[in-house]
Amino acid sequence: MSILLKNRLKYALNGREVFKIVKDKEGLIKVDHRIRREPHFPCGFMDVITIDKTGENFRLLFDIKGRYQPTKIDAKEATFKLLKVVKTAIGPNKVPYIVTHDSRTIRFPKPDIHVNDTIKYNLITGEIELSYKFEQGAAVMISGGKNIGRTGTISHVSKHDAGFDIVHIKDYRNKPVATRSSNVFVIG
Numbered sequence: 001m002s003i004l005l006k007n008r009l010k011y012a013l014n015g016r017e018v019f020k021i022v023k024d025k026e027g028l029i030k031v032d033h034r035i036r037r038e039p040h041f042p043c044g045f046m047d048v049i050t051i052d053k054t055g056e057n058f059r060l061l062f063d064i065k066g067r068y069q070p071t072k073i074d075a076k077e078a079t080f081k082l083l084k085v086v087k088t089a090i091g092p093n094k095v096p097y098i099v100t101h102d103s104r105t106i107r108f109p110k111p112d113i114h115v116n117d118t119i120k121y122n123l124i125t126g127e128i129e130l131s132y133k134f135e136q137g138a139a140v141m142i143s144g145g146k147n148i149g150r151t152g153t154i155s156h157v158s159k160h161d162a163g164f165d166i167v168h169i170k171d172y173r174n175k176p177v178a179t180r181s182s183n184v185f186v187i188g
Contacts, residue, residue: 033123062149118186144183
């Protein structure tokens with residue numbers, strides 16, 4: 001969070017100023033609608049950062065060089081977060097659950113949610129609003145590998161039994177891109 005406030009948003013000139021902003025008693029900085037007072041709190045992909053004093057909301061996305069880029073969003077868009085499903089399982093007492101890319105465990109999901117799908121998670125109520133399927137024609141963003149930060153649509157998926165599944169994407173400049181399925185994040 002200190003690099004975000006200092007280098008990207010330019011709200012602080014040095015680490016001491018970041019410490020004063022974050023450690024304030026009012027709780028000026030919120031990450032995913034929770035007050036964070038740790039200057040070195042790790043922020044990740046699709047996190048929502050809210051600064052109440054200025055009334056600004058940001059979502060952390062990747063630029064085309066793989067760096068985190070805070071993107072300004074409105075207050076309505078700051079109430080949800082997109083989460084990629086990385087694991088589905090059945091826990092004790094036969095309770096189904098899913099685990100997302102930011103290590104959230106959500107119990108009793110909809111039965112049609114599978115691995116690599118994306119869910120729209122309401123940060124205020126803690127419920128799943130929508131789910132986006134990992135299928136041909138879905139709008140995606142590449143969140144890892146050489147082509148990080150590119151966006152496009154899935155043209156097809158090549159299944160490999162012993163290796164990684166390869167996703168072929170046509171980006172918005174009509175250039176073909178191929179990457180592992182673990183690097184693909186469905187955005188709608």
